[in-house]
Amino acid sequence: MILGSDDWEERIQSQPDRLLVAWGGDGTLQAAARLGRPCALVAAGTGNDVAADLGLPRGVAVGLASLQRPACWHALPMSMVLVAHGQDRQSHPMVNALSAGLGGNAAAKLKPFRWCGPLAYPLAAFRGLFSSQPFDCNGVRSRHVVVGRGGRHGGGIRIGPKGSRWSEGLRTGGWTNWGDILLGVLRVCRGRTVFATSSFLGGKLHFDPTTPIEIDGEPMWADRVEIEALSQPLLIRVPHRRCTLQG
Secondary structure, X not given: OOOOOOOHHHHHHOOOOOOEEEEEOHHHHHHHHOOOOOEEEEEOOOOOHHHHHHOOOEOHHHHHHHOOOOEEEEEEOOEEEEEEEOOEEEEEEEOOEEEEEHXXXXXXXXXXXXXXXXXXXXXXXXXXXXXXXXEEEOOEEEOEEEEEOOOEEOOOEEOOOOOOOOXXXXXXXXXXXXXXXXXXXXXXXXXXXXXXXXXXXXXXXXXXXXXXXXXXXXXXXXXXXXXXXXOOOEEEEEEHHHHHHOO
16 A cells, blocks of 8 residues: 555554555655554665664665564654645644755655665755755754654764663754865765764744745645654564564
8 A cells, every 4th residue: 555645544543453564765664654553664764764773674676575574663752743834734744854954855866866775865955955044943053953753864974872772852953054064075075973962851942034945755845743752652663673662
């Protein structure tokens, strides 16, 4: 069943005893999270940041094979994001991270590079670098702002506490100038790292002017976002030999 096809949510909800499998990347997992059901993930997307952090195999063949193995359930913290753009208001679940500025611009420019595999996001970010404009985020001049619950984002940047594989609390980080961006790129090239880890209790972020954002890889535009941490986690099926992250 294709997510986004006619009546897909109703058809899936009418079969509560069947295992829900999200076949794709972080954006597909975000769409599946709207159903509020435990699910498995076949990592067949472009970024696959959640799958990489959970240690799930990447690729269709190995992903399908992993569905045959005994598994446990990992509780993945979630948030709900209200996105305001002019008079338009939309709510989106957030499984992994939201980024504004360079990250949103890169997601919008990703399509021509999808065939490049792991290089897709770095290439899109490089292309977006030259058209990304600085913006005010709650009065702070920035070029790239990220909010998430830790884990990997944007090809490997960590936004949780250093040394941990996942953070239970919301964190925020940002690059404010060209020096921060270049240093972040160099660190990503050398290995995954934390670029900022200040606590974020949830609330509103205002962007001036209207800024490109992305939520779990899905691009859009926003004047303001309101982020609320949810008490109900998303349960992800993880094969037994990779269950050390079970929440």
